[in-house]
Amino acid sequence: MFLRWILWLFFIMEELQARHRKEQRDLQSKITQKKRSATKKTRKGVNDECANLERELKERQEQELSEVNGETHTNGVTASETDEAAEESETVEIDGKGTSGTEKSTKNFPIPASTEASQDPDSALPTRKPNRAKARLARRAAEQDALIAQAAQEAANLPDLREQERAQMLGEFQKRGLREKEIRADGHCLYSAVADQMEQLGLGLKPTIAHKAVEGADPNKISLPGYKAVRAAAAEYIVQNADDFAPFLEEPLDQYVHKVKETGEWGGQLELMALAKTYGVEINVLQGGGRVEKIEPKAKIEDNGKKIWLAYYRHGFGLGEHYNSLRKAP
Secondary structure: OHHHHHHHHHHHHHHHHHHHHHHHHHHHHHHHHHHHHOOOOOHHHHHHHHHHHHHHHHHHHHHHHHHHOOOOEEOOEEHHHHHHHHHHHHOOOOOOEOOOOOEOOOOOOOOOHHHHOOOOHHHHOOOOOOOHHHHHHHHHHHHHHHHHHHHHHHHHOOOOHHHHHHHHHHHHHHHHOEEEEOOOOOOOHHHHHHHHHHHHHOOOOOOOOOOOOOOOOOHHHOOOOHHHHHHHHHHHHHHHOHHHHHHHOOOOHHHHHHHHHHOOOOOOHHHHHHHHHHHOOEEEEEOHHHOEEEEOOOOOOOOOOOEEEEEEEEEEEOOEEEEEEEEEOO
């Protein structure tokens, strides 16, 4: 029974941490967009706003984690502290003094006959009762410490998903004659990995992206990061084939396309489909356990080198799902 509770708590924490990572990614995309659109006059205000957003998200996430751990917060005070204060207020101090410091009548605390007969004047004073509230709090704290220790022991015996996935991927790389090019985990990893693969195959990127002219610069020599071109290519294909994508979206098409093209929103299956068809390449996504997800272009291609390989991780990186580029081993 206890193990079932521990596993339930473990999965609740996994889901909460996954949601926190997504909220962090979404906030990072939002902050990036705000800072890019800021002017010299508004930059300080935008920076302050972004700092407040990050602080509020951090505080809320810390509070949610505390609640899962049994430390519910109420106006900055934990529930255990509130209970302690309440129980302390219920404890009667039998010392002849009230809480206000005024002397109270002791007629409600009759002195036993044996005490009355005592020659020692101190023995006539009532005996102080044990503080039951503190005893209960100490007992609860001890029980919670024991549960935490047992949970930590059982959690230590759970499989390390990150290490397992990494070992599986390394085995697959060796088996298939591939080596890994690590891509920065910044929200653009899928697009950066595809750009790296296209560059390795000498296939080039499209489309030519319209951009603001830089004063005094040759417009023919202005270049953008590869991931921007790949993002634009995916967004353009989705717009041109809206009927194929709209049924799978949970938001209006224009908002979705804006995220693909202009923000740090992470890419997935839909974007891979759009890129395979745009560039006319077969995209092979290698996952832990040796599974390969193939996304083919409009027409099945022959083995002419127009295949690209990506490594897909579920557990290997701090912010969650991640793509790396795979090249042929020398």
